[in-house]
Amino acid sequence: MDAQEWDRRYRERELVWGAEPNRFxxxxxxxxxxxxxxxxxxxxxxxxxxxxxxxxxxTAYDFSPVAVERGRRVARERGVEVEWLVAxxxxxxxxxxxxxxxxxxxxxxxxDDWRRALAEAVRAxxxxxxxxxxxxxxxxxxxxxxxxxDPKVLHVPQNIAMAITETAALEHFAVxxxxxGQVTREVVAEDGTRTAIxxxxxxxxxxx
Numbered sequence: 084m085d086a087q088e089w090d091r092r093y094r095e096r097e098l099v100w101g102a103e104p105n106r107f108x109x110x111x112x113x114x115x116x117x118x119x120x121x122x123x124x125x126x127x128x129x130x131x132x133x134x135x136x137x138x139x140x141x142t143a144y145d146f147s148p149v150a151v152e153r154g155r156r157v158a159r160e161r162g163v164e165v166e167w168l169v170a171x172x173x174x175x176x177x178x179x180x181x182x183x184x185x186x187x188x189x190x191x192x193x194x195d196d197w198r199r200a201l202a203e204a205v206r207a208x209x210x211x212x213x214x215x216x217x218x219x220x221x222x223x224x225x226x227x228x229x230x231x232x233d234p235k236v237l238h239v240p241q242n243i244a245m246a247i248t249e250t251a252a253l254e255h256f257a258v259x260x261x262x263x264g265q266v267t268r269e270v271v272a273e274d275g276t277r278t279a280i281x282x283x284x285x286x287x288x289x290x291x
Contacts, residue, residue: 104133105188107266111215111285118183121207123200124172124190128154128165135163139184144168172200181209187216191236198246205250205258208288214258216243220265220282227280228270238282240264247286257289 108130117138122131125143127150135141135158143165145151151167158165173196185204192200204214218238219230231237244263251258262285270279 104130105217106268107217107281107283108186108188108215109133111213111262111283112184115184115213118212119181119209120184120186121182121204122186122188123204124187125154126150126188128157128167130186130188131165132158132161132163134184135165136161140166142166142168142182144170144172146171172196172203180207181212182207183209183212185212185214187214187218189218191218191231191238193235197236201243201246202250205247205286206254208258210256210288211290212288213261214247214284214286214288216247216282216284216286218282220280222265223280227267228272228277229279240282240284243282243284244286247284251288259287259289261285261287 112134118140120134120139120141122128122141122143125131125145128143131141131143131154143154144167146169148169151169154165155167172190173192185207187201187204190197190200201216208214220227221234221237221239223230224232224234224237240263244260247258248260262283264283266281266283267278268281270277
């Protein structure tokens with residue numbers, strides 16, 4: 084999907100992804116002291132706003148202007164500040180500075196585009212920073228429900244962990260992979276509750 088297609092999708096429904104933060108983001112970030120956070124391909128900002136409510140200084144971007152405007156509105160309604168940018172994750176990150184937390188949530192791209200976006204996310208980490216990657220797992224195609232149906236854009240956690248480690252080595256710093264595996268969540272469908280299978284990778288950049 085391109086930005087115009089996503090604009091149409093966001094116009095068709097209020098808060099496509101809901102108002103609550105992703106459960107795996109909450110698990111990975113709840114114990115962190117507030118700092119600077121970057122939310123890549125942030126959609127309508129459910130994770131960005133949650134972080135801002137917890138005292139984080141958040142920069143969030145998405146290539147859909149409709150999603151960005153909605154994110155701004157939600158942040159205003161909930162009384163928090165988020166720096167919003169219209170930008171494409173397939174291009175270099177708009178602010179390549181040190182972030183204490185970088186989120187990549189349900190960003191599904193062809194392999195080369197995904198590797199580029201992931202590499203930029205790794206480079207954006209400050210010493211001691213944490214990167215969280217959540218997405219529909221490849222196994223979700225045959226054992227789960229929902230999500231993209233193109234296997235080329237689905238996530239394999241071990242491959243993501245390896246790519247993070249390789250990028251860090253090229254940038255001459257170390258990362259520790261805290262978690263790299265599959266997780267499940269319940270999805271309510273018209274015919275009942277089903278199980279979706281996600282990929283979750285959490286990486287921590289070593290302190291200087």
